[in-house]
Amino acid sequence: MKRLAAALVLSTAIAQAAHAPTASARDGGAPAVPAAVQSATPALAAYMRDSLYGDVWQRPDLSPRDRSLVTLAALVARNQADDMPDEVDRALENGVRAAELSELITHLAFYTGWGNAVSAAEVAAAAFAERGIGTGQLPAADPTLLPLDAEAEARRESFVQERFGDVSPGVVDKTRDLLFLDLWLRPALTPRDRSLVTVSALVATGKVEQMPFHLNKAMDNGLTKPEASEVLTQLAFYAGWPNVFSALPVAKEVFAAREEK
Amino acid sequence: MKRLAAALVLSTAIAQAAHAPTASARDGGAPAVPAAVQSATPALAAYMRDSLYGDVWQRPDLSPRDRSLVTLAALVARNQADDMPDEVDRALENGVRAAELSELITHLAFYTGWGNAVSAAEVAAAAFAERGIGTGQLPAADPTLLPLDAEAEARRESFVQERFGDVSPGVVDKTRDLLFLDLWLRPALTPRDRSLVTVSALVATGKVEQMPFHLNKAMDNGLTKPEASEVLTQLAFYAGWPNVFSALPVAKEVFAAREEK
Amino acid sequence: MKRLAAALVLSTAIAQAAHAPTASARDGGAPAVPAAVQSATPALAAYMRDSLYGDVWQRPDLSPRDRSLVTLAALVARNQADDMPDEVDRALENGVRAAELSELITHLAFYTGWGNAVSAAEVAAAAFAERGIGTGQLPAADPTLLPLDAEAEARRESFVQERFGDVSPGVVDKTRDLLFLDLWLRPALTPRDRSLVTVSALVATGKVEQMPFHLNKAMDNGLTKPEASEVLTQLAFYAGWPNVFSALPVAKEVFAAREEK
Numbered sequence: 001m002k003r004l005a006a007a008l009v010l011s012t013a014i015a016q017a018a019h020a021p022t023a024s025a026r027d028g029g030a031p032a033v034p035a036a037v038q039s040a041t042p043a044l045a046a047y048m049r050d051s052l053y054g055d056v057w058q059r060p061d062l063s064p065r066d067r068s069l070v071t072l073a074a075l076v077a078r079n080q081a082d083d084m085p086d087e088v089d090r091a092l093e094n095g096v097r098a099a100e101l102s103e104l105i106t107h108l109a110f111y112t113g114w115g116n117a118v119s120a121a122e123v124a125a126a127a128f129a130e131r132g133i134g135t136g137q138l139p140a141a142d143p144t145l146l147p148l149d150a151e152a153e154a155r156r157e158s159f160v161q162e163r164f165g166d167v168s169p170g171v172v173d174k175t176r177d178l179l180f181l182d183l184w185l186r187p188a189l190t191p192r193d194r195s196l197v198t199v200s201a202l203v204a205t206g207k208v209e210q211m212p213f214h215l216n217k218a219m220d221n222g223l224t225k226p227e228a229s230e231v232l233t234q235l236a237f238y239a240g241w242p243n244v245f246s247a248l249p250v251a252k253e254v255f256a257a258r259e260e261k
Numbered sequence: 262m263k264r265l266a267a268a269l270v271l272s273t274a275i276a277q278a279a280h281a282p283t284a285s286a287r288d289g290g291a292p293a294v295p296a297a298v299q300s301a302t303p304a305l306a307a308y309m310r311d312s313l314y315g316d317v318w319q320r321p322d323l324s325p326r327d328r329s330l331v332t333l334a335a336l337v338a339r340n341q342a343d344d345m346p347d348e349v350d351r352a353l354e355n356g357v358r359a360a361e362l363s364e365l366i367t368h369l370a371f372y373t374g375w376g377n378a379v380s381a382a383e384v385a386a387a388a389f390a391e392r393g394i395g396t397g398q399l400p401a402a403d404p405t406l407l408p409l410d411a412e413a414e415a416r417r418e419s420f421v422q423e424r425f426g427d428v429s430p431g432v433v434d435k436t437r438d439l440l441f442l443d444l445w446l447r448p449a450l451t452p453r454d455r456s457l458v459t460v461s462a463l464v465a466t467g468k469v470e471q472m473p474f475h476l477n478k479a480m481d482n483g484l485t486k487p488e489a490s491e492v493l494t495q496l497a498f499y500a501g502w503p504n505v506f507s508a509l510p511v512a513k514e515v516f517a518a519r520e521e522k
Numbered sequence: 523m524k525r526l527a528a529a530l531v532l533s534t535a536i537a538q539a540a541h542a543p544t545a546s547a548r549d550g551g552a553p554a555v556p557a558a559v560q561s562a563t564p565a566l567a568a569y570m571r572d573s574l575y576g577d578v579w580q581r582p583d584l585s586p587r588d589r590s591l592v593t594l595a596a597l598v599a600r601n602q603a604d605d606m607p608d609e610v611d612r613a614l615e616n617g618v619r620a621a622e623l624s625e626l627i628t629h630l631a632f633y634t635g636w637g638n639a640v641s642a643a644e645v646a647a648a649a650f651a652e653r654g655i656g657t658g659q660l661p662a663a664d665p666t667l668l669p670l671d672a673e674a675e676a677r678r679e680s681f682v683q684e685r686f687g688d689v690s691p692g693v694v695d696k697t698r699d700l701l702f703l704d705l706w707l708r709p710a711l712t713p714r715d716r717s718l719v720t721v722s723a724l725v726a727t728g729k730v731e732q733m734p735f736h737l738n739k740a741m742d743n744g745l746t747k748p749e750a751s752e753v754l755t756q757l758a759f760y761a762g763w764p765n766v767f768s769a770l771p772v773a774k775e776v777f778a779a780r781e782e783k
Contacts, residue, residue: 061431141565188565
């Protein structure tokens with residue numbers, strides 16, 4: 001099929017226009033409230049300006065950079081590429097590096113599904129092109145990996161192998177070879193940030209049964225309890241209250257079990 | 262970035278064309294079956310005309326207006342803005358007022374995620390513009406609130422505070438200040454309708470663990486059992502059978518517990 | 523509202539351009555890696571070529587045709603119509619017939635929600651038009667149905683009626699009349715393939731509580747354990763690892779219960 005570069009440009013212009021901001025100036029790094037939100041839902045526009053951008057994003061205990069990682073993870077996990085361009089801008093302003101953004105997308109291909117990552121890559125490609133960021137500045141396909149914690153991986157592998165080795169050898173093998181001996185060891189995103197976006201994606205898609213392993217791993221990787229607590233506050237807005245209320249009891253148990261140790 | 266109003270118009274035309282109806286006249290308030298559905302999936306087109314529009318939407322026990330609220334809640338919750346224009350038309354024909362539609366979107370920002378509401382606001386903005394409905398006819402950001410049931414709110418707050426106050430103070434505080442002392446008291450949508458769209462959104466996204474609180478609240482707010490029962494029938498089509506079958510045992514328990522009282 | 527056929531053509535061109543492949547030749551039936559993935563996420567591009575297309579799709583125990591059915595079911599279930607055109611091409615190359623594709627979409631209207639099927643029908647309509655496939659070659663709305671296993675259906679109906687007949691008579695009646703006495707008996711998709719896409723859709727959307735019934739039905743309909751095991755491997759990529767890890771314990775229980783018999 002013939003595919004037109006011109007159509008891509010037009011498509012981008014349309015996507016931008018659909019989220020066209022009001023004339024009001026942007027408040028720091030916060031995206032402007034879309035004109036349609038202002039005209040059709042003035043109350044939502046006010047909540048957005050006052051409660052979300054003016055309050056939640058400014059709360060201590062979680063940095064603006066981390067809030068950007070959490071928000072981008074939620075958008076990728078929920079396949080909301082339409083909302084990504086403004087948040088990619090804000091993330092880069094908040095100190096997320098292009099290489100980290102690229103790696104976040106690659107990571108979430110495995111944790112949220114391939115199509116979600118492909119859609120996000122298209123948004124990132126446009127943002128990178130606009131800024132003159134070339135492939136040479138992005139994580140290579142085959143970098144030198146971080147050192148493996150062989151003991152922890154042996155425990156994980158034997159736990160999974162024992163339970164599910166006979167149920168789906170393919171899943172068990174790919175989990176080991178692609179995720180824990182490869183993806184998680186790629187150096188372009190720290191293990192702590194990798195865990196942060198993984199936990200955010202799990203909460204944002206309601207996969208709470210997978211949270212204990214990954215929230216523990218996140219805290220082992222350096223995420224603090226106050227940070228994890230604020231991740232949930234941030235996600236209440238971007239993934240909806242019900243997803244966060246279903247995550248609260250799981251977080252409570254993980255926190256309690258770690259404090260008992 | 263330059264954003265073009267013209268592109269927005271074009272984008273709307275494209276979105277409409279993608280769901281272009283066949284030449285056949287519309288049957289009452291029901292949207293026409295899209296031409297693509299007729300040509301690629303004749304069986305689906307027949308189910309749509311005969312079973313969904315010709316039967317389910319006509320069933321007693323839930324009014325067409327309520328079915329529109331349920332359907333719109335499902336579309337917002339599942340982020341299916343592409344399917345919304347026709348259902349917004351039908352909702353307005355079925356007696357949902359523009360102010361209620363605006364408020365439904367604001368409400369669901371909190372219950373389904375911000376991006377979902379922003380996408381819905383864009384559809385509503387186009388529908389309102391077409392009908393000459395201005396911001397003055399829509400709910401203000403800061404209205405006089407409905408009176409608070411202080412006792413019930415004290416019970417809710419103390420229950421949540423006790424369980425999760427230490428897990429995420431941010432979530433607990435925002436839940437109280439933004440949701441129960443503000444959003445739920447906004448007068449542009451009755452508490453019963455607010456509950457109706459909340460329950461619909463929970464079923465439509467599989468958040469059944471949050472259903473007992475909200476289905477009870479809905480019935481306290483006036484939703485009858487036959488209505489709740491038909492909400493599930495409507496949602497089987499718009500959110501898929503599996504979401505509804507996972508909601509059935511929860512609804513059964515809520516109904517039984519209320520009958521025992 | 524005026525709807526323009528020209529806009530539909532343009533819309534399709536834009537959708538295609540957004541997923542424009544690199545210049546590199548397609549590898550057999552595998553779609554080319556989108557240019558944006560190559561430029562913004564070179565690591566993801568490499569995983570896509572080497573691990574997903576070059577390895578997973580080639581694994582034995584599940585045929586390329588079945589992998590296409592599983593992948594399409596996941597895309598419909600997750601409402602990722604943007605990713606469907608390439609996978610529709612691949613499915614047709616892998617031996618899925620147009621009539622089967624049409625029927626898969628009709629089936630998934632009920633199992634994943636109406637809007638998902640309508641979006642998929644639009645992609646299929648474009649693919650059928652391109653190949654000159656007319657409605658006459660697609661499943662009719664009212665075919666001669668397959669024979670009913672009356673005993674099994676009586677068991678199913680009485681189980682559901684007893685539990686939920688009073689909770690939602692509408693759901694129970696529509697489940698019997700539309701799904702089990704009609705949809706499942708339509709001849710354009712074999713019961714085994716119907717089960718395959720149903721199970722895939724359940725895993726892809728995290729509805730694991732509905733899996734035992736449908737995985738058992740799938741295996742009764744001829745899906746083997748090694749095939750079911752590889753369905754999970756395929757879905758790890760297209761629906762994300764967490765959905766598959768939540769499905770593993772359910773599959774394990776179903777497999778174990780069947781082996782005990």
